[in-house]
Amino acid sequence: MHETSLLVENLLSMWWLALAAVLAPVLALITRRTVPDVVWLLVLGIVIGPHALGLAEATEAVEFLRELGLGFLFLLAGFEVNLADMRSRAGRSAAMTWLLCAVLGLGAGILVAGGDWHVAAVLGIAATSTALGTLLPILKDSGALGAPLGRAAMVHGAYGELLPVLAMSLLLTTRATGQAAVVLVLFAALAVVTVLLPVRLYRRVPLLGRAFAAAANSTMQTTVRITVWILVTLMLLTAVLELDVALGAFAAGLLMQAVLRSLAPGHVGEIMHKVEVVGFGLLIPIFFLTSGMSIDVVAVLGAWPLLLGFLAMIVVVRGLPVLARELWTSTDSQLATTREKAALGLYAATGLPIIVAVTQIAAGSGLITTTAASAMVMAGALTVLVFPLLAARLTRGLEPSKEPADADAG
Numbered sequence: 001m002h003e004t005s006l007l008v009e010n011l012l013s014m015w016w017l018a019l020a021a022v023l024a025p026v027l028a029l030i031t032r033r034t035v036p037d038v039v040w041l042l043v044l045g046i047v048i049g050p051h052a053l054g055l056a057e058a059t060e061a062v063e064f065l066r067e068l069g070l071g072f073l074f075l076l077a078g079f080e081v082n083l084a085d086m087r088s089r090a091g092r093s094a095a096m097t098w099l100l101c102a103v104l105g106l107g108a109g110i111l112v113a114g115g116d117w118h119v120a121a122v123l124g125i126a127a128t129s130t131a132l133g134t135l136l137p138i139l140k141d142s143g144a145l146g147a148p149l150g151r152a153a154m155v156h157g158a159y160g161e162l163l164p165v166l167a168m169s170l171l172l173t174t175r176a177t178g179q180a181a182v183v184l185v186l187f188a189a190l191a192v193v194t195v196l197l198p199v200r201l202y203r204r205v206p207l208l209g210r211a212f213a214a215a216a217n218s219t220m221q222t223t224v225r226i227t228v229w230i231l232v233t234l235m236l237l238t239a240v241l242e243l244d245v246a247l248g249a250f251a252a253g254l255l256m257q258a259v260l261r262s263l264a265p266g267h268v269g270e271i272m273h274k275v276e277v278v279g280f281g282l283l284i285p286i287f288f289l290t291s292g293m294s295i296d297v298v299a300v301l302g303a304w305p306l307l308l309g310f311l312a313m314i315v316v317v318r319g320l321p322v323l324a325r326e327l328w329t330s331t332d333s334q335l336a337t338t339r340e341k342a343a344l345g346l347y348a349a350t351g352l353p354i355i356v357a358v359t360q361i362a363a364g365s366g367l368i369t370t371t372a373a374s375a376m377v378m379a380g381a382l383t384v385l386v387f388p389l390l391a392a393r394l395t396r397g398l399e400p401s402k403e404p405a406d407a408d409a410g
Helices: 001-032 037-048 061-080 084-089 089-113 117-127 131-140 146-169 177-204 206-214 222-240 245-263 265-293 298-304 304-328 338-348 353-364 370-395
Strands: none
Touching: 001 037, 001 061, 001 222, 001 265, 037 265, 037 370, 061 131, 061 146, 061 222, 061 245, 061 265, 061 353, 084 146, 084 245, 089 117, 089 304, 117 146, 117 222, 117 353, 131 146, 131 298, 131 370, 146 177, 146 245, 146 338, 146 353, 177 206, 177 222, 177 245, 206 222, 222 245, 222 265, 245 265, 245 353, 298 304, 298 370, 304 338, 304 370, 338 370, 353 370
């Protein structure tokens, strides 16, 4: 009887989550995507959550699906990162820009937190993140992805996701920094071994490789199953090593992309599309919906100075440094106009998934209150709603910057 009751409870919550996941894109299309799908997911999560109508609960089963949704979001972000762009001059410049942002963010966090460097690290990491996975569909829909502005936004987004995740693993841990660094190196080695193991089998046993390739588009979906196995393996590894699971998911995406580009470059897009279907069809919406369910709007409105303060902090420590570097230094981004450079600053300051992940860890360990966490997540949602819209307005009517023939050099 208890098992039946538990099943009904889980299914009822999932029913509301699934309905909200259906309504979100409808609302996004009605608003002509001015309000992105991810923002509607957060809003609907608030509506059906315990702080509003109380229609859905974050049961144990829902929480597990949420973690898988987080994993798929970062897996796809890792898939989208162009490693050649990250190693280029523009990529190295983006990495240096993030380090500058991190120093500014940590300094601002120390001032706000009254010298508590743990809370300062939470604020600094959250304020300097970039929502690569969230920006991707926005840039695709606008047609900017293949232009210099789109490429620059993707590079800043790659470092704006990877480096904050590494910072989370180093700073938001109970281990000493040196021990955390050793654990990170151990994770990196084990992650490479995990990904290379099926690759070696694929190459050493041609019959097995051909069989898996032949079944890739059948009901067996072998490539998707291998990808999911690697994702879950690296998420499990980070959990065992007491690292953030987002690191394992992002590493899975990066490594899988590199392997697929060397083994089957013509099928990377096809495999990624299949993974997107699994992720965006169910698991990623659950992640954003449950993030919305944790937001107490009444408490956030009562703490509106914190909401506006963190939003201003994001602009100052992330958006403005990107703009300043573009205006006054050579970044090799190929952006010609001030409006394009300002748009890049807005794209770089668009953050949400890392903010959700950081605040979840910080609130769970008692570093910040749930109200502060809700206000920070709400500020992240506002960046997703407002900043890409402003960037699109700034660049409307502009001819895309022309890249020189050797733009990929270096």
